[in-house]
Amino acid sequence: MTSTSITSGLEALYLAAIDSNVEFVTAVAGYPITDVMERFLESWENTGIIAKWMTNEKAALETALGASVSGRRALVLTKHVGMNVLADPLITSATHTIGSGLLIFAGDDPNVVASQNEQDSRWYGSLAEIAVFDPATPDDAYRAVLRGFEVSEIIKAPVIVRITSRLETVEGRVERIECGRNEKKQRVIFNRSIWELTMLGKHQRYHLNSYPLLVEESENTPLNKLKVLCNDVGIISSGFPSKLVDNVLKTDERWFDISHMALNMVYPLPFNKLREFVKRYKHVLVVEETETFIESHLCVLDNVLGKKTGHMPYGQVDAKHIEYALEHIHEDSVVKYTGIQTIKSRGPRPLCDDCPYLPLYHILSDLDVLVAGDIGCSVRSGPEPLNAIDTAFALGSAITVACGFDRKGIAVIGDFGLAHSGILGLVNAIHCGFDVLVIVLQNKVAAMTGGQDAPDLKDIVRVLVRDVSVFDIDRLPAVDLKCLIKDKLDGHGVSVIYVDAKCRKY
Template structure:
């Protein structure tokens, strides 16, 4: 499905394809990314279709991915970073500093959010990073907006010398629609890093940003053609109902209004940071009631909720997280109510259904063994987190990818940290360094299948030699043969109990092949 024709406007393409064409047309020279839903599919599509022409680099960690992109930027090369929403937390350190440090060629971060939490540890909203880092954020509604947003993001990045975020979701990737490609995409003629910024103090850099750069971002938000307003066409000065939306829900709004033949004004925002304050103020003042429709958090709504006529998630008209068309219809039907109590349901695993480990996973006996240990078990994001609910109830806590070892450092007695090889290379190795350096009592079980199994089966680096260099007590335990797994688990349990009885840091590599990605 490698389309190279420029007449894309005549055919329906997906949001994913639109992002690909925007990357090509923007002459991006490096792509870095970390596997994770929903950006894995994007990275794989780029990798397949770009071939060797443009480096597509899978990184073990989002901070590294952004830092490599910043290095390309300084060299005058446009670069793109792919990360899922929780990866934004990891890369936020260089992101925030890059804004006042300034960059060279354009840097765009494509952040994949997961409304509905289909394959993530939380439902956080990447749009908030626009405020944290003071960067522009695009939240495209469909394929054409995705193309236009990514193209404009690179132009704006170079104009302001700051990174820019484009937020996507899995439904945006799959949405279809006509896309008009541009033959006139501009790049800054001096798209390299300007060292003169070092004449300024750190405070001076921040002052420079607010005096010279932030006004450019505000002007972009207010004047962008990507922010689309469709008025109802009624002759009255003040319409009863107006809708403000951003991202994929904008498509749902358009569909619903068309299906029900409703004359309702609709302001669709594709640039959400900075928010177009003047545009929002004018729209709100022209309507008796304004309904804000967005995923996942009440980002826009919270900024304008001081206006008493604004309704949305905070008023109970819509749920937090993923938005469906029928929920928009319900909100419109109840627009005359100031508060609604429809969405009070709290989902449980029993009601939704369990997302358990593979039935033939070779690590299943290990998790059952952990369940029988009368100690805290620190788990990690990845397969091990699926062992936390019943029936396994193996790990007790799991805060972030790579966090198991660091978490176990804080337990009041020697306990177990269960971490995968991907989590170890992502950031877990830092926890191990600190455990050794601070002489903590921790037993680390590295479940090593040489695969990032939860994100598509990407290969992982072998850190065994590095771990042995850090820690004196390292055991490698082969667990590959399912025929003898029953007898070997008793041997492993004995080893685990012995290691828990001695002080210091102990590491046991438990090696088994991933049955899903053989």
């Protein structure tokens, strides 16, 4: 049975998961996937889907792998930086093999709206040699998820669906295939025959048996769409920018007859199709975000233009960028996108005016000591006027970074960052005998990602570390905290100060 409705990309992703009989969802909160997870959480009583916020992306994928081998279709939701954290089990899982289908929604953040960097999750397809879908519209997203689960079961490996916030919010017509949860799909149980192979044999099996199926899929899938017209210009695009390209070509008569190849499946790339397309036109523009994933595979050809030739910007793509590139399509290279955003030009993103941790940040700013920050609200204490933390490399990184300082320094980490992966840094600091003062901002929420619960690891930390203090910054004077910090910096070994407070926002 099919039904058609106008819906958002987010809803289309959710409905596709329902219609694919997903039974198990894990997620780590973060822009732009938090809203998708909340859709599963608000409906779990009706759907019966088990949906869990996890503290770490590697744990999220590993738990989903467990669900898959026991026969449950599973879904992992993570923002792009979380792909780095789950990369280890992801890459091995392709050759290890799985059971029922497993999809990863990788939420990319073009233009770094709410993230610590800008990266392109499509590259994880190349690294793990697994399928990547990059849908443009709600209907494409719906179809990519449905087909993604089937592909995952055929090649016995996870499949990535790259999403962005604009895909989530855009509305479009979706034709839904409601086989639904009443018609249970056959569960695929993990096949133990993989243990007959050596580790090398597992890779050989993957390259001989599974990977060619992906190539065939990419060359033949109706999700990769081709419109051939008579102009000497062609455009290759993927993801949400494909929708922008369609709009630009439709609304400006100068470009009515430009050909367009819109890829919804981007790994493996359909090289036979691409070769034919690129040969056919005098100029070929690649429109994609965030990085040059497609363009990098084609840029040895002189007629291919894109970010590397200056025609398109890195990061988020808008209609005006496509129009500019088409107006300059006969130039080999252009110089336009040269700006570098500063905090001054963008405007600061300050901490809440009444944040209880402001006195701590002032103390850190006054001390002559290196401070390793973490990802979370404290990252906003780095720029002027606070200048409180010196570094913020990754979620959970503060303790290990501070262990490398040339004298006893400070690690400032949130309670969620500690549970995510910072606790491993603490174990390492004790094991290696480093000198470090760890300040845990304990407000019991992941404030940057919407106020999800953060676990309280105080009792575990007390087992690991002898020198643990607790300071209630809502009740005690800041001057006492300054004395405590100075005192701990004077001593050797690992010291932990828990700074308890109530987040004013959550």
